[in-house]
Amino acid sequence: xxxxxxxxxxxxxxxxxxxxxxxxxxxxxxxxxxxxxxxxxxxxxxxxxxxxxxxxxxxxxxxxxxxxxxxxxxxxxxxxxxxxxxxxxxxxxxxxxxxxxxxxxxxxxxxxxxxxxxxxxxxxxxxxxxxxxxxxxxxxxxxxxxxxxxxxxxxxxxxxxxxxxxxxxxxxxxxxxxxxxxxxxxxxxxx
Amino acid sequence: xxxxxxxxxxxxxxxxxxxxxxxxxxxxxxxxxxxxxxxxxxxxxxxxxxxxxxxxxxxxxxxxxxxxxxxxxxxxxxxxxxxxxxxxxxxxxxxxxxxxxxxxxxxxxxxxxxxxxxxxxxxxxxxxxxxxxxxxxxxxxxxxxxxxxxxxxxxxxxxxxxxxxxxxxxxxxxxxxxxxxxxxxxxxxxx
DNA sequence: TGAAGAATGTGATGTACATCACGTAACGAT
DNA sequence: ATCGTTACGTGATGTACATCACATTCTTCA
Numbered sequence: 254x255x256x257x258x259x260x261x262x263x264x265x266x267x268x269x270x271x272x273x274x275x276x277x278x279x280x281x282x283x284x285x286x287x288x289x290x291x292x293x294x295x296x297x298x299x300x301x302x303x304x305x306x307x308x309x310x311x312x313x314x315x316x317x318x319x320x321x322x323x324x325x326x327x328x329x330x331x332x333x334x335x336x337x338x339x340x341x342x343x344x345x346x347x348x349x350x351x352x353x354x355x356x357x358x359x360x361x362x363x364x365x366x367x368x369x370x371x372x373x374x375x376x377x378x379x380x381x382x383x384x385x386x387x388x389x390x391x392x393x394x395x396x397x398x399x400x401x402x403x404x405x406x407x408x409x410x411x412x413x414x415x416x417x418x419x420x421x422x423x424x425x426x427x428x429x430x431x432x433x434x435x436x437x438x439x440x441x442x443x444x
Numbered sequence: 445x446x447x448x449x450x451x452x453x454x455x456x457x458x459x460x461x462x463x464x465x466x467x468x469x470x471x472x473x474x475x476x477x478x479x480x481x482x483x484x485x486x487x488x489x490x491x492x493x494x495x496x497x498x499x500x501x502x503x504x505x506x507x508x509x510x511x512x513x514x515x516x517x518x519x520x521x522x523x524x525x526x527x528x529x530x531x532x533x534x535x536x537x538x539x540x541x542x543x544x545x546x547x548x549x550x551x552x553x554x555x556x557x558x559x560x561x562x563x564x565x566x567x568x569x570x571x572x573x574x575x576x577x578x579x580x581x582x583x584x585x586x587x588x589x590x591x592x593x594x595x596x597x598x599x600x601x602x603x604x605x606x607x608x609x610x611x612x613x614x615x616x617x618x619x620x621x622x623x624x625x626x627x628x629x630x631x632x633x634x635x
Numbered sequence: 636t637g638a639a640g641a642a643t644g645t646g647a648t649g650t651a652c653a654t655c656a657c658g659t660a661a662c663g664a665t
Numbered sequence: 666a667t668c669g670t671t672a673c674g675t676g677a678t679g680t681a682c683a684t685c686a687c688a689t690t691c692t693t694c695a
Contacts, residue, residue: 315587323590325583338580370572374565381561381572388579389529392516395582396506398589399514399622402681422642431590436682438644593651613672627652629674 256284256307260359263305263331267382268375278376281369282359287311287352294336294350302360303335304328309356310420314349314428324429327353327417333383353421403432404440447475447498451550454496454522458573459566469567472560473550478502484541484549485527491537493551494526495519500547501611505540505619515620518544518608524574544612594623595631 254262257279264270270278282305287293293311294300304311311328313336325348328334336348340363370377397406407430411418417426424434432440445453448470455461461469473496478484484502485491495502502519504527516539519525527539531554561568588597598621602609608617618628 315591317591321591323587325586337576338583341576341580370569374568377565377568377572378561381568381575384572384575384579385528385532388575388582389532391579391582391586392529395586395589396514396516398586400506400508400512424642432681433683434643435645435684439682442644615672623651624653625673626654626675630652633674 256357256359259307259331260305264376264379268379270373270375274373274375278369278373281365282361285358285360287356287358289352289355292349292351293358294346294348296346296349298346300336300339300346301362303333303337303340303363303366304350305359305361306330306332306334307357307359309358310353311350311356311358312353312425314351315347316349322428323431324425327414327421327429329414329416333387353425398431403430403436406430407437407440447548447550450498450522451496455567455570459570461564461566465564465566469560469564472556473552476549476551478543478547478549480543480546482543484525484543485537485539487537487540489537491527491530491535492553494524494528494531494554494557495541496550496552497521497523497525498548498550500549501544502541502547502549503544503616505542506538507540513619514622515616518605518612518620520605520607524578544616589622594621594627597621598628598631 260282261270261275261279264278265275284307285304287309293304296316306328308330311334312324313326313328313334314322314324316322326332326334328350334350336346336350338344339346339348343363366380370380397409401409407426410426410430423437427434427437430437451473452461452466452470455469456466475498476495478500484495487507497519499521502525503515504517504519504525505513505515507513517523517525519541525541527537527541529535530537530539534554557571561571588600592600598617601617601621614628615625618625621628623631
């Protein structure tokens with residue numbers, strides 16, 4: 254399945270679009286390829302785009318005191334990522350995005366997203382649906398972080414995304430869970 | 445300012461609406477009044493509505509093991525609250541919502557929201573904007589929870605919402621920050 | 636292919652916070 | 666006014682996790 258098919262399958266599952274609309278929407282996306290380890294957004298950058306993952310795996314993360322990293326999101330195929338705060342408020346990036354594996358993405362600028370949302374009601378509906386899902390997922394993660402200990406969160410994560418176990422180095426999983434790599438290592442060696 | 449004015453000022457700051465549209469949109473909201481302590485949504489309920497706060501203060505919270513409470517959100521005037529997960533997925537509530545003070549709200553059903561979003565493109569845009577803001581706030585809180593200790597989070601919260609200090613009992617602030625009331629008490633007596 | 640860096644494991648120790656226990660003060664209903 | 670309930674403070678102790686230190690294995694690439 255090529256990039257166009259992946260994106261549009263994802264969209265038309267939510268909203269019906271005519272063939273011309275499909276082509277028109279797709280014409281606002283720009284395909285990009287990144288190598289493993291390559292940066293997509295770096296702290297301090299101007300943020301103009303959001304990214305739809307076609308293949309590969311990205312991470313959105315925050316660096317505290319130039320030392321500690323916390324991962325906001327792993328972005329797998331059909332997920333969207335960016336520094337949404339900087340993108341929507343037109344401020345500089347405080348979040349970094351880079352590639353855990355080689356990745357193929359489709360990017361769309363803030364202006365173009367707003368343009369096609371304005372022009373096609375169904376597209377606006379799609380983006381509302383998408384943000385809504387992200388919001389609900391984020392609230393769930395907040396609760397999990399407050400309610401559960403690290404071991405429970407680790408098991409939750411692997412139950413939800415089993416692919417991560419082999420795809421992503423353990424210290425990144427630790428940075429997502431909000432513990433150190435040492436603690437994570439002890440968690441599963443304890444069982 | 446009456447309930448209608450509060451709601452519509454809030455909306456037209458984001459999207460322009462004609463006078464007829466304003467009346468039409470408002471006709472889908474139902475005014476409700478709650479007393480301090482009264483429940484709006486209880487765990488296990490069917491969730492049909494979301495709530496726009498006109499005056500007063502609500503909280504959305506989760507109860508763990510029938511013992512520990514964690515607060516997802518304080519809902520102040522012009523904020524929206526509900527169990528969005530249950531509302532959008534049409535499942536039973538896992539989250540509770542109740543009133544910290546007497547409160548005046550406007551509620552709208554899931555069907556009516558989707559209906560006016562379908563009928564009026566600007567309204568769909570408004571709800572996308574609103575959810576987007578919630579999503580960004582939620583991501584910020586996630587990062588703060590992972591990066592900062594309880595004292596820093598306490599200061600952040602009071603800097604952002606100084607009204608909370610006098611309005612909300614301290615044990616609820618603790619439940620929002622994700623610490624026990626004892627720890628919170630020690631945090632500010634230490635300074 | 637071999638050397639450097641990245642990822643991982645594991646012990647010793649430190650610390651932020653939870654838990655338990657008990658006290659006092661403020662509030663709300665009869 | 667008073668009695669029960671809720672809010673709040675504070676000490677003693679326990680615990681999950683961080684930090685530091687060092688060893689081992691796995692990757693990458695010149």
